[in-house]
Amino acid sequence: MGVILFSSFGVLLISFLGSSNYVWSVLVFFSCFIFLFCLVIFGNDLGVICSIFYNIGLDFTSVPLVVLSCWLLPLTLLASLGHLSYYNFISQRLYCFLLSFVLFSLFLTFSSLELSLFYISFEATLIPILIIISRWGSQYDRYQASIYFIFYTLLGSLPFLVSLLSINVFLGSLFFPFFDYFFVFEFSFNDFSSVWWFFTFIIFVVKMPVYGFHLWLPKAHVEATIAGSMLLAAVLLKLGGYGLIRLLSFFSLVNFFSLNIFLVSFCVWGSFITGVICFCQSDLKSLIAYSSVGHMSLVAGGIFLGFCSSLNGSMVLMISHGLVSSGLFCLANLLYERSNTRTLGLVRGYKCIISFLAFWWLISCAANLGLPPFPNFLGELIIITNLGFLDFSFVFLAGGAVVTSAIYSLLIYQLTQSNKIINNFSNINEINLREYSLIFFHLFPLFLLILNPLLLFINF
Incomplete structure (x- = not known):
C-alpha cells in the first residue's frame, strides 16, 4: 500500500514538475500503473487483504x-483532453494536479484508521472539486453552484466535527479498532446518544446525497467540467455511503429502531420522488444528476436497514452506479461538444449520424435502469428484498422507484437517438478513438462484474 501512496504522490509531482510535452501521457501511465498494482495486491488473496486491514x-x-478510484483517474484525464485544449498549459497543469490530489485524498480516506485523519482527508476531497467548478465551469452560474456546494458541505461537516470532539472526550481516542470495545458501552445508555448519532451521520447523508439534502448536486453537476462530473458521480458520492457503512456498526447496539424505520422510509420515498422529478428535466446533465440522487437514496435505505445482505446490496449498487453514471456523463459530454447544447428537445437524432454511438447509449441506459444481468439489477434486488423483511409496503414503494428509473432511462435513449435530426447538427465530427476508448473502459468493468458471479457458479 505504501507503493500506491508513493505512486499517487508521484502523480502530484508530475502534474506540477513534469515536462510540458509528456505530462499527459506520463500521468495516464502512472494512473494505469496504480490501478494494475491495486489489482495485483487485492486480487483474490484473502490473507493479503486481512493483513492490509490490520x-x-x-x-x-x-x-x-x-x-x-484508480480506474477512474486515467479516464478523467482522457475525458478532459478536449475540454482543456482551449486553455494554456499552466491551467492544464493545475487541472491535472487537482485531479491527482483528489486521488491522493481518496487513498487516505479509504485507508485511515483514525477518525480525525478520515475527517481531514474526507473534507480535502471537496476542495479540488470546488476549484474545478468555480474556475473551469462553462457558465456564470458556476459561482452560485459553488456557493451551494460550500453551504451544504459546511452544514454537514460542522455537526460531524462536534461529534468527533464529543467522542474523543468520552473515549479518549478516535482510533477505529478501539470503538468495537468501548463505543457501544459508553453511548448505549447515554441520553445524548441520539444527538451524537444524528451529528455523526448527517455529513454522509448530505454527501451521498439523500433526497432532501440534494439541492447542491444538480447545480454542481451542470456547472462542473466533465472530469468534475465523473468524480462527483463515480467516487465522491460514494464517500457518503462508505462513511455510513463504516460508522453504522459503532451504533449497532444502540436502540434506534424507530429512527431507522423513519430514515429507511424517507430514503425509499425520496428515491421514488426523485424518479418523478427526472421526468420534468430538460437538461440532459441535470437529468443524469437527479438519477444519481435516486439511486443513492436507495443505497442509503439499504445501509440504514443494517442487515449484512442489505449492506452487500448497497455496495454492489454503489460500485455499478459509479461506472454507469460516469459513463452517462461522458456520453452527454460527447453530444455537448458537438451540438453546444444539453437541451433534450435539441439533442436528438444522433442514431442517424453516428450509428455506433447509439449502441453505447443503449448499453449505458440499460445498465442504469437495472436490466438483468447488469450489477445494478442485483444490487436493487437485494435491497428491495431486505426492505420486504422490514415492511412489505416498502417493496411497492421501492419497486415504483425502480420503474420510474426504467422509464426515464428509456426516455434518455429515445430522445437523444431517435426523432428527426436538426439541420444545424448535420455536419458534426465523428467519434474518435480516444472517445470510443473512454466509453468502452466505463462499460468493460460492468461485464467483468457480470462474468465473475457466473464463473463462481460454474466452478461451484
Whole structure:
C-alpha cells in the first residue's frame, strides 16, 4: 500500500514538475500503473487483504472503492483532453494536479484508521472539486453552484466535527479498532446518544446525497467540467455511503429502531420522488444528476436497514452506479461538444449520424435502469428484498422507484437517438478513438462484474 501512496504522490509531482510535452501521457501511465498494482495486491488473496486491514485500514468495504478510484483517474484525464485544449498549459497543469490530489485524498480516506485523519482527508476531497467548478465551469452560474456546494458541505461537516470532539472526550481516542470495545458501552445508555448519532451521520447523508439534502448536486453537476462530473458521480458520492457503512456498526447496539424505520422510509420515498422529478428535466446533465440522487437514496435505505445482505446490496449498487453514471456523463459530454447544447428537445437524432454511438447509449441506459444481468439489477434486488423483511409496503414503494428509473432511462435513449435530426447538427465530427476508448473502459468493468458471479457458479 505504501507503493500506491508513493505512486499517487508521484502523480502530484508530475502534474506540477513534469515536462510540458509528456505530462499527459506520463500521468495516464502512472494512473494505469496504480490501478494494475491495486489489482495485483487485492486480487483474490484473502490473507493479503486481512493483513492490509490490520496495518493500514483496508477491508472488503474500502478495497472496491480504492480500485474504482484508480480506474477512474486515467479516464478523467482522457475525458478532459478536449475540454482543456482551449486553455494554456499552466491551467492544464493545475487541472491535472487537482485531479491527482483528489486521488491522493481518496487513498487516505479509504485507508485511515483514525477518525480525525478520515475527517481531514474526507473534507480535502471537496476542495479540488470546488476549484474545478468555480474556475473551469462553462457558465456564470458556476459561482452560485459553488456557493451551494460550500453551504451544504459546511452544514454537514460542522455537526460531524462536534461529534468527533464529543467522542474523543468520552473515549479518549478516535482510533477505529478501539470503538468495537468501548463505543457501544459508553453511548448505549447515554441520553445524548441520539444527538451524537444524528451529528455523526448527517455529513454522509448530505454527501451521498439523500433526497432532501440534494439541492447542491444538480447545480454542481451542470456547472462542473466533465472530469468534475465523473468524480462527483463515480467516487465522491460514494464517500457518503462508505462513511455510513463504516460508522453504522459503532451504533449497532444502540436502540434506534424507530429512527431507522423513519430514515429507511424517507430514503425509499425520496428515491421514488426523485424518479418523478427526472421526468420534468430538460437538461440532459441535470437529468443524469437527479438519477444519481435516486439511486443513492436507495443505497442509503439499504445501509440504514443494517442487515449484512442489505449492506452487500448497497455496495454492489454503489460500485455499478459509479461506472454507469460516469459513463452517462461522458456520453452527454460527447453530444455537448458537438451540438453546444444539453437541451433534450435539441439533442436528438444522433442514431442517424453516428450509428455506433447509439449502441453505447443503449448499453449505458440499460445498465442504469437495472436490466438483468447488469450489477445494478442485483444490487436493487437485494435491497428491495431486505426492505420486504422490514415492511412489505416498502417493496411497492421501492419497486415504483425502480420503474420510474426504467422509464426515464428509456426516455434518455429515445430522445437523444431517435426523432428527426436538426439541420444545424448535420455536419458534426465523428467519434474518435480516444472517445470510443473512454466509453468502452466505463462499460468493460460492468461485464467483468457480470462474468465473475457466473464463473463462481460454474466452478461451484
